Amino acid sequence: MEFAELIKTPRADNVALHRPFHPAVEGTLCLTGHHLIFSSRRQDNAEELWLLHSNIDSIEKRFVGSLGTIVIKCKDLRIIQLDIPGMEECLNIASSIEALSTLDSVTLMYPFFYRPMFEVLEDGWSSFLLEQEFELLSSVTNEWRLSCVNKEFSVCPSYPPVVIVPKCIDDEALRKVALFRHGGRFPVLTYYHKKNGMAMMRSSQPLTGTNGRRCKEDEKLVNATLRSGRRGFVIDTRPLNVAQQARAKGGGFEQEVHYPQWRRIHKYIERFNILQESFIKLVEACNDQSHNMDRWLSKLEASNWLTHIKELLTAACLAAQCIDREGASVLVHGSEGTDSTLQVTSLAQIILDPRCRTIRGFEALVVREWLQAGHPFQQRCAQSAYSNSKQKWEAPVFLLFLECVWQIHRQFPCSFEFNEQFLIMLFEHTYASQFGTFLGNNENERAKLKLPQKTMSLWSWVNRPEELSRFQNPLYEANSLVIWPSVAPQSLQLWEGVFLRWNRPSKFLDEAEEERIHIIKYNKELQAKVNALRRQLAEMETDEEVQEE
């Protein structure tokens, strides 16, 4: 297919661009295969806006006489308005945008066409391999092994080719366990707590069904993570009744009789479709400036967004607590093990593991716990909060995770190497990106699409020193402790950087942030200078002493 076929009017002049808190700008609008480009011609005020078609969530058009207006709502929650003279031009442009922003085929997406203007210093596709992770692990314990049982994606289609499992469980057993777990997602290691040797594993639900099927290999596998005489905790992200109902459909949960050393805890986290609804409601509430206080608060409440945040944080704290405080191993799962399970295991690691609070560590976490673990990014991020079409698989599961990280970040502002911008950048790239990183739903699909060969990795770009400097937190001071956040409602805040980003002027806040950074940087400069001067003085003194003698 040629993009040109979809573009009936590639260019329109005298278009007015309206954005909240900016004066309207007049200029030329161009459509290309992947971008909507607006450039103002005025000498004093030359500016360009490049918008990826894949970033467009929905468009609305209306006419006043022959002046057409297109309102574009983006997946990063921004809303812009274009006034286009000429009814035909406007209609053409609107229909082109609509077609180009809803392309079905992945291979037509921009990452397959994008040619980077920068030199690749380190190929992000091979920056975070599980083998490296395992090497680190081997230095502290030999109870685990790398298994290539899923090399051909035949045992579990949503797992990566290599996984870490207990050493005493062979591949044959893993194949059997895979048959006993939803989607073949057998328990694998996700985190090893060096401090006390406790492990966190994740899986999907066991397929016990109504007649209480059991699988000896599964029992052996999970028990292999327990120290003798110790108990473990299964954290089930569904409420008990939902887990019970799941049996009717062939699913189920670990029954006490067959897993006597495990104690099951049901910590309910909403399923993805509920989260999408909540996301839409929250964005709606934030976008209406006319709400009086009561209405705003009741809308905020009705969205339930902060409740989800609290529940998720609590579940993650619970998992972390079982490991760090109770000295117990933990197995986390819900139904499929691709959404709430990953939220809990990744957040628990943020709390427990200082390495995950560094930039590279966090990137590794995203790769390991989300991309390789088979979170279906393409389905979940197909549409954002403005989509009119009926939702199928869309949900802000990853955004919710990012927000929880942000909430912890707010409470421990010096413990993270990255800043808020880093999290917002990840949010944007999951929904629309020039990089191939978040395309596809799992490693299997990515391998089939040949993403590493045909597209650029987000990490290749982010980890360049020029880019990294934008994402560094000047207050960072490595903190080797477990960080327990407060989950009281009074301690949680709306993530303004995402939800109010386009709804208020942020000039004063940005300037204040710059001043903060300046104070920290200036401090480092001054310290360096004092040290240098002191050294100089000391040298002069010793010189003098030598002369004295």
Place this chain on the structure above:
Amino acid sequence: QVEQVKLLDRFSTSNKSLTGTLYLTATHLLFIDSSQRETWILHHHIAAVEKLPLTTSGCPLVIQCKNFRIVHFVVPRERDCHDIYNSLLQLSRTAKYEELYAFSYNPKQNESEQVKGWQLIDLAEEYKRMGVPNAYWQLSDANRDYKICETYPRELYVPRTASKPIIVGSSKFRSKGRFPVLSYYHKNKEAAICRCSQPLSGFSARCLEDEHMLQAISKANPSNRYMYVMDTRPKLNAMANRAAGKGYENEDNYSNIRFQFVGIENIHVMRSSLQKLLEVSGTRGLSVNDFLSGLENSGWLRHVKAVLDAAVFLAKAIAVESASVLVHCSDGWDRTSQVCSLGALLLDSYYRTIKGFMVLIEKDWISFGHKFSDRCCQLDGDPKEISPVFTQFLESVWNLTEQFPQAFEYNEAFLLQIHEHVHSCQFGNFLGNCQKEREELKLKEKTYSLWPFLLAEQKKYQNPLYNPDFSPELTLLEPNTVSFNFKFWRNMYHQFDRSMHPRQSMFNLIMNTSQQNKQLEEDIKELEAKIKQRNGQLDVVLVKEQEQTAHPAPLALKTPPCFQKEQPPMPVNDAVRTIEGSNTADNRYSELVSEFSKAEPAVVSLEYGVARMTC
């Protein structure tokens, strides 16, 4: 003194507690726990004491403070508990001003320091700074002996054209004699903020002198003929007042006025609103939705927004239209004080400095007779007179500091410290209800002024991000009052609930770094001077050597700036001056390590308990 008393964590369900000894002194309640940490509570800060039903571990005693601290003790023996309860009831209720702490408090100042302290804030000087008296405004001696209005200060500024008979006539037509006087003069726009109380208009009464008075005010503004009259009450309340012979100005009777209601609720609504807010925020195991709906139902943020909206209206009338504004409510000492002072704060950057804010409070709140004694319940009195009007003012200012992080010289700690002392009765400034009463109490001789003490430790109250050039003199600050900009003020209402605060304070880090930067700058100067000196006279300096090398290395060299050596997140009062709070919020972050190695986090374990039960 009672031993083996337990102090419970307010929000923990795990019955985590500290055991220690409780002492009662003449002025404070003191709790020392086993690790020798002290919790001091001033008797004047106690708002309510409650004895709960006996439990197996002892007799619970809950103390609620005016600074929103709530402590929960368990006393092993019921008789002790009863004794403490009774003593606290007596000690926290004071019948006479002379028994208040301020009259016994001795900060070791000599008499001249005391006098100088009281002279620190000079309102005559402040009016001069604004540009009055001038061709249009003059100092009136009408109230020199408090003959016209007891609750106004002696010195009042009025339009030159307002003669004494007009003043007298107008005052007779105004509730409590509070006739229109100048509160703030904007010298660039030549427009004024004036304040008064409601007119005694009833359904039809008129007063020519009062009409002349308003005309005089609008004529005193050469740049704009019309003036606004802002009635800060909801229209319904104002209309109801007419039945009692009070009411509001009839636009037909006054020439060139534009009348406007702004709908701020009365002190009773505010009192119960805050009460509701505290009930919600004090709930254990609160869910997000209960918190948000509680926040909504309390109406507190709605009221704060209404106050700030009114101030924005006032400030714009002056800055944009150059129109003078007359503000009143019923008596003109609650809502009027809020709106006038916030309006001036938006208009004039001087009030955004530490000293300027003190002046603003002295002028619009203290001198114009906001009834601090009644509103803050300094003496045992009518509970219906209590109202958080001043707290609300501070919260509005806090909201502005959040929106304009570089516009204010002072920080949140400053606001919290002022709030603390409005209730502490430790200094004379806020005692009594009006200036006349303060003079009768001889406060300036018998007590001390708060301001010099705050100024002496102003380092603690400085905003490290403050940029004096942020807004040039007399440029309007235009806050965005969209609802989502108003937030729950956690550091006020949960100041003492450590578990709710960020575990690392970015603010303190920036503050310390900024102060350290100043120190480093000086060090650099000193070092450079030494090097220069050495270069000049290489061999003469040997004698001074000892001294120079002994110079302590600045802190910075040993440890990088990090939260470990942070001060507590909350303002900690100077221990010498105010014992209250000095050791409570202390060292929270410096103990990060020990805190983590201790028992499980309270909030999580709650959920844990719930989760376990569903197994």
